[in-house]
Amino acid sequence: MNNKTSIKLILASSSVYRKELLSRLYIPFTIISPDIDENPLQKETPEETALRLSTSKAKHISESNPGFTIIGADQVCSCDGILIGKSGEFNNAKKQLQFMSDKRVFFISAISITNGNKTLSSSVTTECKFKHLSDDKIEHYLQKEKPYDTAGSVKMEKLGITLVEYVKSDDPTAILGLPLIKLTEFLKEFSIISM
Known part of the structure; x- marks a missing residue:
């Protein structure tokens, strides 16, 4: 790994989940929230x-x-060809989860890295099969997690895992919002990490 003081890395995100994921790589970085x-x-x-x-x-x-x-x-998040965004509040989240009940749902996590001259981008798709979700189960989950700031109202790293029958992905961190396998490949190409 490079000398820590020479690394100038910024995560363009306001997500606490992505911050935690990037922290797993033990490289210094700062955060700036993009307004787009x-x-x-x-x-x-x-x-x-x-x-x-x-x-x-x-x-x-x-x-x-x-x-x-x-x-x-x-x-x-995509289900039946329909994009499902962040719910923002309880009633929208309940409708989202009712819609995804008994269905296959796809979470597409994309990353891009740039230094102003070179840009690399990739995406990882995670397939989830949701269980039959009763209103009681949905309401219990929402009251416990309050997942209103995540795509599809699912916090898979916490209680959201109880909503699904299976999760299929080439990268277990992709469903959490930052595919670290591909990201580490990119960081190596940019000489941020050497392993």
Whole structure:
């Protein structure tokens, strides 16, 4: 690993979950929250949305921070071809989970890393099969977790794991919002880490 004082890394995110995930790599970084429009574009696939937003976040922060390497990330949730965003509150979250009950749901986690000259981007899709969710189970989960700031109202790292029959992914951290396997590959290419 490089000398810590020489690393200039910024996570372009306001997510406490992504901050915790990046901290697992034991590299110093700072956080700047990107202020961009996160609405999907018409006819955009979920993967295209996630990749565009992660790249936009990284490049937006890069413009005002020359000399830094920036990580942008985004996650979108898709069920029956419909994008499911952050609920923001209890009633919306309940409707989201009622809709996802008994269905396969896809969480697309995208990352982009840029130094202003070079940009690398990738996405990882996690497939989840949701159990049949009774209103009682949904309400109990929402009252305990209050997951209103996550795509699809699911905190898989906590009680959200009880809502699913299975989780399939090439990267177990992707469902949490920051695919660390791909990210470490990118960080090596940018000489942020050497392992």
